[in-house]
Amino acid sequence: MPTFKVFRFNPDKDEKPYFDTFELPDIKGMTVLEGLYYILENLDSTLAFRSSCRQGVCGSCAMHINDRYNLACESQVATLGNVITVRPLSHMKIIRDMVVDLTPFFAQYEAIKPYLVPKEVPGPREFLQSEKDRARIDHHVDCILCACCYGSCPVVATDEKYLGPHALLKALRFIEDSRDGETYERLAFVASDEGIFRCHTIFNCQKVCPKDLDPTGAIGKLKMKSIWAKLTGKLGKNG
Amino acid sequence: MIYDVIVVGGGLAGMRAAIAAHDAGYKVGLVSKIHPVRSHSGAAQGGINAALANHPDAGDDTPDRHAYDTVKGSDFLADQDAVELMTATAPEIIIEMEHWGCPFSRYPNGKIAQRPFGGAGYPRTCYGADRTGLYLLHTCYEQVVKRNIEVLYERFVIRLAYRDKRVAGVVFLNMHSGEFETLAANAVIFATGGSGRVYSLNTTNAHASTGLGVAIPYWAGVPLKDMEFIQFHPTGLEGSSILMTEGCRGEGGYLLNNRGERFMKNYVSEKIMELAPRDITARSIRTEINEGRGFEDRYVHLDLRHLGEKKINERLPGIREICMKFKNIDPVFQPIPIYPAMHYTMGGIDCDGVGETEMEGLFAAGECACVSVHGANRLGGNSLLETIVFGKIVGDHVARKIKDKSRTADNEALATALTAEKDRFQRLLASEGKENPYDIKNELSKLMFDDFGIFRNEADMKKGVGEILALKERFGKIRKISDTGKFNFDYLWVTEIAGNLDTALAIATGALNRMESRGAHYRLDAPKRMDDRWMKHTLHRYHETNPEISYKPVRFTKFQPEERKY
Numbered sequence: 001m002p003t004f005k006v007f008r009f010n011p012d013k014d015e016k017p018y019f020d021t022f023e024l025p026d027i028k029g030m031t032v033l034e035g036l037y038y039i040l041e042n043l044d045s046t047l048a049f050r051s052s053c054r055q056g057v058c059g060s061c062a063m064h065i066n067d068r069y070n071l072a073c074e075s076q077v078a079t080l081g082n083v084i085t086v087r088p089l090s091h092m093k094i095i096r097d098m099v100v101d102l103t104p105f106f107a108q109y110e111a112i113k114p115y116l117v118p119k120e121v122p123g124p125r126e127f128l129q130s131e132k133d134r135a136r137i138d139h140h141v142d143c144i145l146c147a148c149c150y151g152s153c154p155v156v157a158t159d160e161k162y163l164g165p166h167a168l169l170k171a172l173r174f175i176e177d178s179r180d181g182e183t184y185e186r187l188a189f190v191a192s193d194e195g196i197f198r199c200h201t202i203f204n205c206q207k208v209c210p211k212d213l214d215p216t217g218a219i220g221k222l223k224m225k226s227i228w229a230k231l232t233g234k235l236g237k238n239g
Numbered sequence: 240m241i242y243d244v245i246v247v248g249g250g251l252a253g254m255r256a257a258i259a260a261h262d263a264g265y266k267v268g269l270v271s272k273i274h275p276v277r278s279h280s281g282a283a284q285g286g287i288n289a290a291l292a293n294h295p296d297a298g299d300d301t302p303d304r305h306a307y308d309t310v311k312g313s314d315f316l317a318d319q320d321a322v323e324l325m326t327a328t329a330p331e332i333i334i335e336m337e338h339w340g341c342p343f344s345r346y347p348n349g350k351i352a353q354r355p356f357g358g359a360g361y362p363r364t365c366y367g368a369d370r371t372g373l374y375l376l377h378t379c380y381e382q383v384v385k386r387n388i389e390v391l392y393e394r395f396v397i398r399l400a401y402r403d404k405r406v407a408g409v410v411f412l413n414m415h416s417g418e419f420e421t422l423a424a425n426a427v428i429f430a431t432g433g434s435g436r437v438y439s440l441n442t443t444n445a446h447a448s449t450g451l452g453v454a455i456p457y458w459a460g461v462p463l464k465d466m467e468f469i470q471f472h473p474t475g476l477e478g479s480s481i482l483m484t485e486g487c488r489g490e491g492g493y494l495l496n497n498r499g500e501r502f503m504k505n506y507v508s509e510k511i512m513e514l515a516p517r518d519i520t521a522r523s524i525r526t527e528i529n530e531g532r533g534f535e536d537r538y539v540h541l542d543l544r545h546l547g548e549k550k551i552n553e554r555l556p557g558i559r560e561i562c563m564k565f566k567n568i569d570p571v572f573q574p575i576p577i578y579p580a581m582h583y584t585m586g587g588i589d590c591d592g593v594g595e596t597e598m599e600g601l602f603a604a605g606e607c608a609c610v611s612v613h614g615a616n617r618l619g620g621n622s623l624l625e626t627i628v629f630g631k632i633v634g635d636h637v638a639r640k641i642k643d644k645s646r647t648a649d650n651e652a653l654a655t656a657l658t659a660e661k662d663r664f665q666r667l668l669a670s671e672g673k674e675n676p677y678d679i680k681n682e683l684s685k686l687m688f689d690d691f692g693i694f695r696n697e698a699d700m701k702k703g704v705g706e707i708l709a710l711k712e713r714f715g716k717i718r719k720i721s722d723t724g725k726f727n728f729d730y731l732w733v734t735e736i737a738g739n740l741d742t743a744l745a746i747a748t749g750a751l752n753r754m755e756s757r758g759a760h761y762r763l764d765a766p767k768r769m770d771d772r773w774m775k776h777t778l779h780r781y782h783e784t785n786p787e788i789s790y791k792p793v794r795f796t797k798f799q800p801e802e803r804k805y
Binding site: 010012029031040041042045046047048049050051052053054055056057058059060074076095096097099102106110114115116118122124125126127128129130131134137141142144145174177179180 | 351
């Protein structure tokens with residue numbers, strides 16, 4: 001019988017957060033998300049958590065589960081021991097229980113100009129892109145914006161203006177896209193004060209990404225690219 | 240303040256409609272109960288159809304051939320003018336998504352790659368690995384960000400405000416504040432997705448895909464159409480029912496029974512095999528299981544092993560990931576246990592080819608709408624297509640329609656609707672019953688699967704209708720709901736269940752009344768399609784216990800009904 005220790009906090013009512021403990025029945029193949037639904041439906045209907053697809057693609061149910069950030073829907077209860085402790089993502093304001101305010105997370109995503117700026121004028125047919133060029137954006141395009149990386153990042157914890165691993169990975173996704181025409185503008189932006197050079201290469205984001213993406217590596221790549229662009233005069237003297 | 244256009248739903252159809260209306264110069268608000276990138280469009284895997292003729296074997300593919308396949312797949316219930324419009328628009332709308340940055344997979348010549356899909360005469364399904372929906376959804380959201388379109392997310396729309404069959408706006412719960420609010424709008428576009436969670440224990444659909452967006456207009460007197468046509472996807476992962484894309488079979492995967500036979504040869508021609516349309520494939524799998532040729536009387540195998548690790552990693556990486564995480568098996572070395580799972584609602588809000596409904600100012604697009612382009616059975620790869628094609632068409636149409644910008648907010652209609660919802664909320668808070676609403680949801684799901692599933696018959700359906708009515712009565716005696724202020728999920732889910740019950744009753748009565756088999760609606764007691772009596776759409780009008788059923792004709796252009804053989 002798994003025991004769920006669930007973080008609870010309603011800032012409107014509670015002086016401080018606390019944990020509630022629930023005993024759940026053994027259900028074969030149960031995920032942490034299903035456990036939370038079991039609690040909501042049968043034990044405590046006041047519990048608040050986000051979820052939707054329950055198959056690891058919508059990014060709603062990121063939270064801290066035992067010793068790491070993960071998607072609740074992809075976390076199998078059977079692999080987590082007898083006591084499962086769930087808490088909300090860090091570094092963001094808690095609205096209630098597991099629900100945090102993602103406003104800064106999306107604001108930083110929006111800041112990097114997260115859309116293709118084509119280098120050619122679109123014609124009646126698709127832009128041609130070789131298989132090799134397409135492979136350069138493999139994985140980067142698989143980000144589901146769950147915010148596990150953001151919650152795990154110690155730089156985010158101390159600097160709310162830092163662009164964050166999710167936004168920087170997204171920036172690389174466009175810089176590496178053979179169809180995009182704003183490489184140097186993008187590099188100049190991510191190399192600015194609140195960008196890539198704030199990263200201390202701690203690898204938390206790489207470790208926790210539930211999609212096995214590599215924001216740490218992406219930031220490293222952006223550092224090399226922007227330094228090279230600066231050295232070769234592509235970013236201008238003060239770029 | 241009045242919006243020109245409010246779009247309810249932030250998936251592909253909603254975002255594409257919002258973009259169209261915004262680009263025409265109108266003030267648009269995109270309202271969704273979840274953030275747009277959380278929408279279930281993102282879970283679509285296999286691809287999106289368009290006669291681009293990029294595949295080496297598809298040089299002479301045309302929108303006309305795509306239209307024929309779609310009409311035949313629909314078992315001749317689709318409206319042919321709408322189908323032709325969709326397939327003719329398909330190439331340009333996919334090129335547009337590519338120009339916006341969608342990372343489609345590519346051929347060596349640099350063009351968008353296409354794969355074969357069920358029921359299609361040509362390989363015309365454009366894809367990005369097995370994450371096509373994710374890529375399209377994020378690309379569309381990127382364009383919403385680029386345009387700075389106002390996105391109001393985690394606003395749970397629950398009621399239409401209207402007067403004299405003219406829409407005035409919407410009432411919603413702002414999850415962030417816990418307050419009920421209204422938005423006034425000249426036009427409202429519903430793009431809220433499917434009703435999969437009516438079959439919550441056996442569906443590929445997200446928790447969010449409850450069909451409440453179908454129930455809200457239905458409650459307001461707008462008819463629904465063809466609700467009895469429920470698609471069961473042949474390959475849901477055994478246990479969780481998570482989708483295993485049709486792309487698995489498009490890439491060459493086999494369906495095997497417990498004797499190791501590729502049993503599809505007993506149901507369709509050897510040329511078609513696993514790439515039969517979904518209704519036929521789902522029935523074939525169910526028959527194998529029913530006749531003792533499944534495993535544990537529950538599932539059959541989807542076998543990808545012969546494709547090899549390289550191809551699986553390249554074309555089906557998401558499938559491998561899901562199998563490992565949710566079933567602890569690796570499809571490179573093990574067959575995947577699958578069974579058919581509820582996947583798609585062909586029916587929906589009755590609307591025409593430009594999204595107009597019976598209520599003035601109310602439009603519908605995407606899975607919640609029934610245009611109808613899918614008729615009695617949708618082809619794989621046509622749902623993503625419907626979302627962006629009709630998202631754009633409806634958005635453009637609304638923009639043309641609302642030229643009069645001098646309209647003012649109908650504050651009286653908005654206030655009436657707001658008060659009605661606040662009163663309902665108070666009644667739920669004060670409810671003195673004992674019933675657990677979630678037990679009702681689970682029991683509903685079970686009866687829907689048993690009585691309105693892949694194989695149907697009169698006796699089960701009659702029993703099923705009675706059981707839904709009994710559940711509705713029990714729902715009137717539920718325990719009081721929680722009063723949590725911000726993010727009141729108990730209120731949200733209990734409200735969704737109210738929608739589930741009436742959507743289920745529409746499905747059930749539509750199915751019971753249709754005395755034939757067509758597409759996904761298969762009756763053991765009437766196994767033939769009967770064109771002379773039943774070549775017509777079902778219309779459902781809301782009634783608490785006895786929905787009113789009527790019919791309306793199918794629109795034909797050039798495709799004559801024929802026996803549907805594969």
